[in-house]
Amino acid sequence: MKIVLASNSPRRKELLAQAGIEFIVDPADIDEVTSETFPAKVVEDLSRQKALAVAGKHKGEIVLAADTVVAFDDKILGKPKDEEDAFRMLTELSGRAHQVYTGVTIVDAGGEVKTFSECTEVTMYENSPEAIRSYIASKEPIDKAGAYGIQGLGAVLVKGIEGDYNNVVGLPLAKVYRVLYNV
Incomplete structure (x- = not known):
């Protein structure tokens, strides 16, 4: 079964490929x-x-779309505007837990729409201003919601997670697989 991925996210592409x-x-x-x-x-x-x-452009095909946000105290943290915004976000998250939500919609070949979301809680280490600035210098946080990427250098900032790791990367892969293949 071939899927149309309604996203250009490199991480979502990698995850789907990983699952074959x-x-x-x-x-x-x-x-x-x-x-x-x-x-x-x-x-x-x-x-x-x-x-x-x-x-609408792929009648009779299966379409998969997703959207991921980082939330802290039920407030959505988007992608940082600049390095200072990234520093503000990472300082706010330091030593605390936050949530990563991914919404997924699958439109099957018959046009039936299934939408669900997954939430994973992420706890950050207490990160020093120097550690945060060093991470920001890598430029990795600039295009990431919440100003970090758990699948990259940002992994060193994370103390632990509760829930689906792949959800934090950008797609709750196991749940998507089960919905796609009725497992």
């Missing part, structure tokens, strides 16, 4: 706007918008 899922890429070109405010509902709504936008 064949796919093509057709990224959704939408304005990511939602009236939802709770993180789980935000990612579900945005993934649904992306999936439906791409499904």
